Each structure stands twice: as structure tokens, then as C-alpha cells.
Amino acid sequence: MLKIFNTLSSRKEEFVPITDREVRMYACGVTVYDHSHLGHARGAVVFDVVRKYLQRKGYVVKYARNFTDVDDKIIKRASESGATWKEIAEKYTDEYIKDMERLGVDRPDIEPKATEHIRAIVELVERLVARGLAYESGGDVFFSVRKFQGYGKLSKKTIDDMLSGARVDVNELKADPLDFVLWKASKPGEPAWDSPWGKGRPGWHIECSAMSMMHLGETFDIHAGGMDLQFPHHENEIAQAEGATGKPFVRYWMHNGFVNVNREKMSKSLGNFFTIKEILDSYDPEVIRFFLLSTHYRNPIDFSDQSLQDGRSALDRFYTMTEALNNAIGKNYKPGPYTGEEISPAADALIKSAEGFLRKFDEAMDDDFNTASAIGSVFETVRDINRVISDTELLKNDPHIKDALAHARDALSAASKVLNLFGRDPEDWFGRSRAKIRIKADGERLAGIRDGLRALGVEPASDNTLPSAAIDGFIADRNAARSSKDWKKADEIRNLLSGMGIELLDSPEGTKWQIKE
RNA sequence: GGCGACGUAGCCAAGUGGUAAGGCAGAGGUCUGCAAAACCUUUAUUCAGCGGUUCGAAUCCGCUCGUCGCCUCCA
Numbered sequence: 378m379l380k381i382f383n384t385l386s387s388r389k390e391e392f393v394p395i396t397d398r399e400v401r402m403y404a405c406g407v408t409v410y411d412h413s414h415l416g417h418a419r420g421a422v423v424f425d426v427v428r429k430y431l432q433r434k435g436y437v438v439k440y441a442r443n444f445t446d447v448d449d450k451i452i453k454r455a456s457e458s459g460a461t462w463k464e465i466a467e468k469y470t471d472e473y474i475k476d477m478e479r480l481g482v483d484r485p486d487i488e489p490k491a492t493e494h495i496r497a498i499v500e501l502v503e504r505l506v507a508r509g510l511a512y513e514s515g516g517d518v519f520f521s522v523r524k525f526q527g528y529g530k531l532s533k534k535t536i537d538d539m540l541s542g543a544r545v546d547v548n549e550l551k552a553d554p555l556d557f558v559l560w561k562a563s564k565p566g567e568p569a570w571d572s573p574w575g576k577g578r579p580g581w582h583i584e585c586s587a588m589s590m591m592h593l594g595e596t597f598d599i600h601a602g603g604m605d606l607q608f609p610h611h612e613n614e615i616a617q618a619e620g621a622t623g624k625p626f627v628r629y630w631m632h633n634g635f636v637n638v639n640r641e642k643m644s645k646s647l648g649n650f651f652t653i654k655e656i657l658d659s660y661d662p663e664v665i666r667f668f669l670l671s672t673h674y675r676n677p678i679d680f681s682d683q684s685l686q687d688g689r690s691a692l693d694r695f696y697t698m699t700e701a702l703n704n705a706i707g708k709n710y711k712p713g714p715y716t717g718e719e720i721s722p723a724a725d726a727l728i729k730s731a732e733g734f735l736r737k738f739d740e741a742m743d744d745d746f747n748t749a750s751a752i753g754s755v756f757e758t759v760r761d762i763n764r765v766i767s768d769t770e771l772l773k774n775d776p777h778i779k780d781a782l783a784h785a786r787d788a789l790s791a792a793s794k795v796l797n798l799f800g801r802d803p804e805d806w807f808g809r810s811r812a813k814i815r816i817k818a819d820g821e822r823l824a825g826i827r828d829g830l831r832a833l834g835v836e837p838a839s840d841n842t843l844p845s846a847a848i849d850g851f852i853a854d855r856n857a858a859r860s861s862k863d864w865k866k867a868d869e870i871r872n873l874l875s876g877m878g879i880e881l882l883d884s885p886e887g888t889k890w891q892i893k894e
Numbered sequence: 895g896g897c898g899a900c901g902u903a904g905c906c907a908a909g910u911g912g913u914a915a916g917g918c919a920g921a922g923g924u925c926u927g928c929a930a931a932a933c934c935u936u937u938a939u940u941c942a943g944c945g946g947u948u949c950g951a952a953u954c955c956g957c958u959c960g961u962c963g964c965c966u967c968c969a
Binding site: 387404405406407408413414415416417418419420421448449450532533534535537538539581602603604605606607608609610632633634635636637640641642643644645646671672673675676677678679681683684686687688690691693694697698701737741747749750751752753754755756757760763764766767768859862864867868871875880881882883884891 | 896897898899900905906907908909915916917918919925926927928929930931932933961962963964965966967968969
């Protein structure tokens with residue numbers, strides 16, 4: 378039974394969708410005025426996993442995530458840079474899509490943009506005006522917060538709290554300081570659309586109410602976003618939607634925690650943010666995804682190089698196992714049909730472990746998408762598999778062990794589809810499928826490496842790269858040295874490659890190499 | 895000031911009433927020309943502190959301390 382922590386009730390609730398086998402969900406995306414940072418990535422990755430897990434549970438998921446492509450910050454950015462607001466929005470929309478793709482986030486089914494839904498937005502504002510919940514003032518249209526029963530039910534605030542909270546927006550056009558804007562009159566040069574109240578543009582919260590209801594219906598299942606969107610953004614969305622329809626807007630509200638830096642929220646205003654692009658310069662995208670999923674989505678997660686490096690080591694462990702497993706039973710080996718014969722204890726234990734793993738994985742995910750716990754179970758299975766493949770006698774003599782290993786691999790693969798982690802070919806993870814190796818060194822060390830390579834008969838390119846194929850030659854040289862017990866030369870070659878970040882691994886099957894970042 | 899979250903080993907992190915998952919790092923061992931990996935053993939008698947409820951609490955209740963977030967655009 379899937380349980381979801383619902384912000385509305387502040388507790389875990391059993392998930393029951395409105396329509397039997399269908400789930401309609403909406404996540405607040407980004408305002409496209411700048412590069413996206415790790416914090417933005419967290420929400421996208423987390424809700425991507427939510428979507429994939431719902432699919433594993435057999436639901437047909439209709440998933441929408443918006444782009445806010447008209448907004449004060451975009452306009453400001455445009456006036457600073459000389460580009461048009463549209464160019465700014467398009468540039469960062471494209472960039473976000475690319476970033477997310479690299480992080481293994483699938484495109485949502487619907488990616489609505491505010492500017493493409495002006496008509497729906499205007500209609501929603503009109504409905505609110507007609508119902509007496511909104512009023513026009515000087516070309517702006519405001520929502521009358523006090524007229525909406527239940528304002529504050531999501532963020533657990535009362536009207537009094539909000540007033541005593543301190544800073545109230547001073548705007549003489551508002552009838553009440555608590556009111557918020559639905560439609561803004563445009564100043565000359567700003568983006569503008571026709572409306573019953575004159576030329577204007579949408580306010581900050583109305584687009585999400587309008588677009589989600591248009592694509593998913595007036596009541597839908599899940600609405601997600603960052604913790605900081607709870608108030609005022611989502612509170613206002615509820616007021617707008619329920620004010621207009623008189624129906625419940627959303628069944629389950631989900632909010633993800635922040636990415637912190639030194640225990641403080643990563644944010645533009647603090648200037649302590651790392652863009653996805655720059656982190657991808659130093660880390661494999663899967664490392665970032667692993668890092669973001671290694672903590673429960675509602676807890677804060679502290680960003681540091683150390684955490685990322687730990688994640689990389691953990692993934693190394695996983696893919697080392699995968700490679701050994703592939704060597705042991707073959708990459709494409711599938712278990713045969715069960716013929717009814719008695720199975721050896723070792724094989725039986727491994728099959729039970731694989732089944733136990735899937736059960737634990739689903740239990741963890743059923744418990745409000747506990748990816749951290751789910752990943753823990755993955756590594757328990759990794760150890761069980763390693764235990765078996767390190768026992769060469771067992772591998773050789775047990776007729777059932779290959780099938781058992783294949784079962785375990787299948788179980789992991791089911792989990793891998795949900796997390797979109799652990800699913801790559803080890804060749805790719807270890808960097809062997811790259812065409813070129815970059816020598817990460819400079820100064821004297823670089824010169825030393827170049828000399829060493831030249832001595833072995835390979836001239837590095839001027840951009841300090843060399844073709845991956847050259848490594849095989851070095852390995853052959855070293856193995857020739859090893860067979861004549863020329864340990865000194867063998868070690869020289871190992872050290873030379875190690876100096877440029879390439880590690881050689883000897884095994885009975887031969888020597889492999891991998892890049893250690 | 896109001897509302898809320900969190901505090902588990904050297905680090906990261908699960909665990910919401912039944913006696914502390916997992917990852918990283920460390921130590922010893924097996925294997926190995928060296929190295930790496932893997933495996934075995936080991937690393938929290940204890941879950942910020944103090945009280946309380948209970949046969950039993952990291953888990954429930956109260957208080958204290960500490961950290962953070964929202965209340966203003968923010969994932």
C-alpha cells in the first residue's frame with residue numbers, strides 16, 4: 378500500500394487516486410530567467426522517481442510540469458542583457474530541458490508555458506471576479522484573501538499570523554494588504570496581452586491554477602513542488618482554483634526539502650548555488666542523481682564534494698559487481714524455466730535474497746518514496762551477489778547458481794528502472810567507451826607523463842588527449858614485461874597510467890582499465 | 895514575534911513501540927609479483943540532554959539546548 382506524506386494533512390496517507398488506474402500529477406517547474414542549480418534538479422529528479430514508481434505500481438500517469446516564461450525576473454534580466462524577454466525565456470527553457478535530460482529525468486507528458494495559456498488564465502480571473510473573490514483596481518486584478526474560506530490551510534497559517542508576520546506589501550491599489558495580484562497591468566515595453574482590464578500579464582500564481590486544471594481537470598491527484606512554494610504560491614493556487622470551482626483542487630500535496638550548502642539553503646539570493654552545468658563538469662550525471670536520491674526527499678540534503686565523491690565510490694562498487702556478474706554468467710544470460718528439480722542451498726538462498734530485495738524495495742518506496750532506504754537494500758543485494766561470485770568453486774560446480782544470479786540481476790534491474798540509477802553498461806560507467814582520454818595534469822607532472830608516453834611509443838595530442846585504443850597497447854607492453862617477470866617495467870607502466878588517472882586491474886581473465894576521476 | 899522541520903558512528907544516511915539497514919572512510923585477515931576489487935572479522939550497549947508513559951522507547955509525551963526553513967521572488 379502506497380503512502381504519501383500529504384502537506385495538507387501533515388501526515389502520511391494511503392494513496393487512492395481519483396480514477397482507478399490513472400494518476401494525474403503536476404509539479405511546479407522553474408522560472409526561466411537563469412541557469413538552473415542543484416536545488417532545481419532535486420525536485421525534478423525526485424518527482425521523476427515518483428512518476429516512475431507510480432508506473433511500476435501499474436498506474437497510467439499523466440504528468441505535467443510547467444515553465445514560467447513571463448515574470449518580473451525575466452523582464453529584468455532582459456532589460457539588463459539587451460535580449461528580449463522571449464529570448465531569455467527560450468534560452469533557459471532549452472537549457473533546463475538539456476540539464477534534466479542529462480540527469481536522467483524523463484520529459485513530462487505536458488510542459489505547459491504560461492504565455493501559451495493566457496486565454497485560460499484570463500478566463501480563470503474572470504470567474505473569480507464574477508464570484509466576487511477578485512476585484513479590478515487600476516488595471517490590476519487582485520484576489521480578496523479574506524473572502525476565501527480556508528486560506529492558510531496548506532501552510533497552516535491564520536490570517537492573524539500573516540499580518541503579525543511583519544512585512545506587508547504596501548500597495549495602495551490593494552483593498553487589503555493580504556490580497557495578491559492575479560493580473561498585472563503592463564508598463565510600456567513589457568509583455569502584454571489583451572484582457573477585460575486592459576493590456577496586462579498574468580500574476581505570479583495564477584498560471585499554475587489555470588494550466589493544471591486545464592490539462593488535468595478541476596480536481597487532480599498530486600501537486601508537487603519545493604518546500605518554499607508552500608506559502609504563498611501553493612496556498613494561492615488553492616485559493617484561486619477552489620475559489621473559482623468550489624471543488625477541492627488537489628488531493629495530495631507533496632513538497633521536497635532543500636539542497637543546502639554548509640547547512641544553509643542553496644539559493645540565488647545567498648549566492649551559494651552551484652549550477653547543474655558546472656557540477657556536471659566534474660561529476661558524472663549519475664553521481665548527482667544518486668546523491669539527490671540518497672536522502673529522503675523531504676529532508677534537507679547538504680551539498681559537498683565529499684558527498685558527491687562518496688556517491689561515486691558507491692556507484693563504483695555497484696558497477697564493479699555488475700561487471701564481475703556479467704563475466705560470471707554472461708551479459709545476456711536469462712534464467713531457464715524451472716524444471717522442478719531440487720535447488721542447491723546456495724542458489725536457493727540467492728533467489729530468496731533477490732525476492733526479498735524486491736519486497737524491501739517496494740516497501741521502502743511505498744513508504745512515501747523512501748529512496749534512501751531502497752538504495753540501502755540495493756547494496757545488501759550487491760553483497761549477496763559478490764559473495765556468490767567470489768566463490769569460484771560454487772560458480773563452477775553448482776548447476777543452479779547461474780540462474781540464481783540472473784534472477785538477482787533481474788530484480789536489481791526492476792529497481793534500476795524506477796530510480797534510473799545502476800542501469801548502465803559498466804564499460805560506459807568506467808569510461809572505457811570514451812574515444813579519448815584527457816590527461817588531467819599540468820606543469821612538470823604533465824611533462825613527465827608526456828615523456829613517459831613517448832618512451833612507450835605514443836605521442837599525446839597537443840590538446841593532451843590520447844585515443845583510448847592506445848591503452849590496450851600499454852597493457853600489452855606491461856603484460857609482456859610481466860610474463861618475463863620484469864616487474865620494474867610493469868610497475869613503471871602502471872604508475873605512468875595511474876598518474877594520468879587510469880587504473881589497471883589485473884584478473885585471471887586479463888587486464889582491464891578504468892578511469893578514476 | 896508567528897508557524898514548521900530536524901538533531902542516529904569519523905562523515906553521509908535509513909529506521910515512528912520489541913532491542914540500531916546501507917554507503918563512504920578506518921583497522922586486521924584471505925587472495926595477489928605489485929596494485930585494485932571481492933570476501934571474512936571489526937568500528938554506536940547506543941540514537942542532542944533531562945524527565946515522564948510503558949513489561950519494553952531512537953521511536954510516544956513534556957521541558958531544555960542546538961541547527962535550519964517559511965512568514966518577501968525562490969525548487
